[in-house]
Amino acid sequence: MAGRLKAPTGRYGGKTAEERQAERRRRFLDAALQLFGDTPGYRNTTVAALSEAAGLSTRQFYEEFRTLEDVLAALHLQVNDWAEQAVVAAVAHADALPLADRASAIFRAYAADVTSDPRRIRITFVEIIGVSPRLEEQRLARRARWINLVCAEADAAVARGEAAPRDYRLPAAAFIGAVNGLLHDWSAGWVDASLEEAVEELVRQLLSILRPVGWGAEG
Structure with a gap:
């Protein structure tokens, strides 16, 4: 048509x-x-x-x-928008917290939204994959938004003296890949852990990126 x-x-x-x-x-x-x-x-x-x-x-x-692809595209954006709104709200509420608490609060808000409905996880991590070049471009564009958000939070932590100064784009991309993979595997039952344990592991990974071993020892 x-x-x-x-x-x-x-x-x-x-x-x-x-x-x-x-x-x-x-x-x-x-x-x-x-x-x-x-x-x-x-x-x-x-x-x-x-x-x-x-x-x-x-x-x-x-x-x-x-087409039905148009519907999937709109739904994928909607699911991501819901999660992004939850994260933006958490960022505002956690602004005055120390880094570890802030990172935990922000990521828990994301995980709570995405996992609140198993159908959202399937749309985000399963159904969108391999449909068409157009939807792959959309998926990567939304992934880039999450990477940018992590980088912005990391840079803000650096400015406050809470994180190691570096270019965070590559580690942020790696972290988002870990988030997608672990939450997908958790939802599929491939990970023998509770959601709380999965979230705690991802928060630990994020903090280890922001504060690598040995950082701050000189200062």
Whole structure:
């Protein structure tokens, strides 16, 4: 299909066209979270099945999206936005804490949000992988945002004298890779540990990056 169908305009049922469109979009994304994030998964879902789960028609689907890949792309961004909002809020609340406590509070906020719903983990770490070059670019772009956030927090810690001065881009990328891998493996049951233990291990890794062995001994 070359493009989306034109949605109806005007007020209906007490709602504007924009309000109805936002509601339809939300219902499609809610249905996608269930079908893509659980059973049958993105690759085994059809437009008809998604529309039925949303309680809407396929015509309404094409008024909002061109393809199911568009839905997955929007859902992936939404899940990441939820986690980012949780982290930004934690950063604001933990600003006055010592480094170890601040790092722990921020990362626990991220882990609590991502793991609050197993479907979010599946969207973030499983369903998005290998779909298309476009979604791979989106996935890496969102990963870069997380790397930038870690670097910003690390640089702020350096400025406060709490962390070793260095270029943190490479270690931040390695840390984000560890986060993705461990949380995926934990959610899949491949790690014999509680979520609390997994989070504590990742916080220890982050602190060891910021404060390597021997750092501060001279000062």
